[in-house]
């Protein structure tokens with residue numbers, strides 16, 4: 001679904017974040033200091049067919065083919081992050097799709113120059129997040145664990 005059709009809730013959830021090929025070449029993974037939990041990560045070069053699956057909701061858009069070619073052009077760092085409100089927070093950290101509209105202090109706002117090379121992907125909302133996590137990761141590639149900091153991050157009352 002489009003971002004504006006997704007319903008958000010501040011509950012424990014998982015999102016799919018990917019550093020795209022341009023972001024990998026430019027070292028953008030250094031920008032990720034989320035106060036959230038990384039539960040899955042791998043480096044992959046997606047096939048064109050796989051990229052088409054990832055961008056399936058953009059099939060009708062004129063930039064669909066170019067975006068799929070680009071996503072499959074080199075290594076992508078694929079990640080699943082977990083935490084309360086992580087889907088919306090991830091989008092905020094990434095910034096608007098078009099760099100001209102993304103704020104300074106966001107990854108795209110600071111690093112991207114053109115919309116077709118915008119460094120990083122993050123799920124639009126809960127439905128997309130679930131679909132993308134399922135597409136990119138097998139269940140056994142994701143881990144559940146507790147960090148020592150969690151009780152300080154979330155409190156217990």
Ligand code: IDP
Nearest residue numbers: 058063067096097098115116117118121122124
């Ligand atoms: P998002 O990545 O912020 O969720 P979407 O609208 O889902 O934005 O578009 C997916 C990707 O397609 C964008 O990240 C960008 O790489 C590419 N894209 C979007 N709009 C354009 C455009 O107008 N020209 C070229 N590429 C675009």
